[in-house]
Amino acid sequence: MSKNVSAPEIERLIQLLARLPGLGPRSARRAALHLIQNRDKLLEPLASAIRTAADKVSVCGQCGNIDAANPCSICTDPRRDPGVICVVESVADLWALERASAISSRYHVLGGTLSPLDGIGPDDLNIASLIERARAPNVTEILLAVNATVDGQTTAHYITDHLENANVAVSRLAHGVPVGGELDYLDEGTLAAAVKSRRPF
Amino acid sequence: MSKNVSAPEIERLIQLLARLPGLGPRSARRAALHLIQNRDKLLEPLASAIRTAADKVSVCGQCGNIDAANPCSICTDPRRDPGVICVVESVADLWALERASAISSRYHVLGGTLSPLDGIGPDDLNIASLIERARAPNVTEILLAVNATVDGQTTAHYITDHLENANVAVSRLAHGVPVGGELDYLDEGTLAAAVKSRRPF
Numbered sequence: 001m002s003k004n005v006s007a008p009e010i011e012r013l014i015q016l017l018a019r020l021p022g023l024g025p026r027s028a029r030r031a032a033l034h035l036i037q038n039r040d041k042l043l044e045p046l047a048s049a050i051r052t053a054a055d056k057v058s059v060c061g062q063c064g065n066i067d068a069a070n071p072c073s074i075c076t077d078p079r080r081d082p083g084v085i086c087v088v089e090s091v092a093d094l095w096a097l098e099r100a101s102a103i104s105s106r107y108h109v110l111g112g113t114l115s116p117l118d119g120i121g122p123d124d125l126n127i128a129s130l131i132e133r134a135r136a137p138n139v140t141e142i143l144l145a146v147n148a149t150v151d152g153q154t155t156a157h158y159i160t161d162h163l164e165n166a167n168v169a170v171s172r173l174a175h176g177v178p179v180g181g182e183l184d185y186l187d188e189g190t191l192a193a194a195v196k197s198r199r200p201f
Numbered sequence: 202m203s204k205n206v207s208a209p210e211i212e213r214l215i216q217l218l219a220r221l222p223g224l225g226p227r228s229a230r231r232a233a234l235h236l237i238q239n240r241d242k243l244l245e246p247l248a249s250a251i252r253t254a255a256d257k258v259s260v261c262g263q264c265g266n267i268d269a270a271n272p273c274s275i276c277t278d279p280r281r282d283p284g285v286i287c288v289v290e291s292v293a294d295l296w297a298l299e300r301a302s303a304i305s306s307r308y309h310v311l312g313g314t315l316s317p318l319d320g321i322g323p324d325d326l327n328i329a330s331l332i333e334r335a336r337a338p339n340v341t342e343i344l345l346a347v348n349a350t351v352d353g354q355t356t357a358h359y360i361t362d363h364l365e366n367a368n369v370a371v372s373r374l375a376h377g378v379p380v381g382g383e384l385d386y387l388d389e390g391t392l393a394a395a396v397k398s399r400r401p402f
């Protein structure tokens with residue numbers, strides 16, 4: 001750590017800002033300075049926004065999304081298809097699918113992936129609650145929108161195995177060429193998958 | 202802007218975090234999520250640290266430093282040489298000199314540099330208050346620790362001109378090879394300056 005040269009109140013702020021992803025000690029220092037030098041336009045509004053978030057935002061007891069309401073506004077939205085549950089690893093993935101308006105379903109946030117090497121087993125994830133939700137009579141499809149990584153796919157297989165008695169269709173995201181992607185830059189696995197799943201033009 | 206997919210309370214937090222230097226819209230989203238998912242360890246402490254900073258920290262009326270005390274703890278430190286005023290462009294530069302323990306003087310923060318193209322004139326900077334401080338009988342030296350940029354040097358010349366009647370020595374930082382620097386990577390101006398100012402070994 002570099003030497004503390006400012007007031008303890010400022011150092012404390014720098015220290016906490018440095019723990020945000022994307023900010024190191026140096027940029028946290030710059031951010032703190034920027035905050036303090038823009039008291040009315042940034043420091044005060046951020047103070048109240050953080051206070052509000054701390055007071056109002058919580059984890060949805062049903063799906064694991066983060067929202068000001070519990071159950072969250074997605075779980076209670078009557079326009080969404082209650083028959084499909086889209087399973088994601090994290091809230092960030094849920095938000096990404098929502099930004100893309102990719103699906104109008106309910107969600108279920110696992111909170112990570114199975115990872116025996118890191119000691120993360122089924123009980124550390126929201127898998128039991130998913131199995132239970134999948135057994136509801138109106139649920140017809142579970143879309144496993146997990147990352148295309150080894151851990152993600154392991155998790156998908158584990159969940160599929162445990163959904164056998166649940167009387168639901170289990171689906172996964174398609175592999176293929178990203179929209180706007182150039183073939184020359186794609187890995188062989190993706191290209192092979194895109195050819196195998198080719199569709200009529 | 203990308204679509205808002207989370208609660209307004211969260212979007213507001215993301216929006217404000219995105220205005221910190223070093224964070225864009227995407228990393229602000231990640232930072233907000235990280236904050237909310239680490240309520241006890243990060244969100245609550247940061248809320249109180251920002252509140253404390255907003256309440257206690259202010260600009261020193263004498264030198265322009267930022268501190269919990271006004272005048273700041275540097276201006277009131279009896280161990281520091283009151284005869285030397287080290288002039289810097291920004292609080293960030295002041296902190297950099299303090300981290301380096303480079304000088305045990307008082308400071309004066311200009312708040313920028315003269316920049317006719319950007320419409321920044323002498324009245325927009327803390328120059329008048331510097332001239333006044335320099336006239337105090339116990340002040341013997343003004344060290345112009347401004348950046349070695351065109352604007353920085355213009356500002357240094359302007360200040361030097363206006364200090365003529367103040368009966369103080371005016372100095373500037375030495376140019377030379379950065380400690381740990383390799384000659385091959387240095388620009389010609391720095392190398393020429395380092396040779397010109399060579400010192401006995």
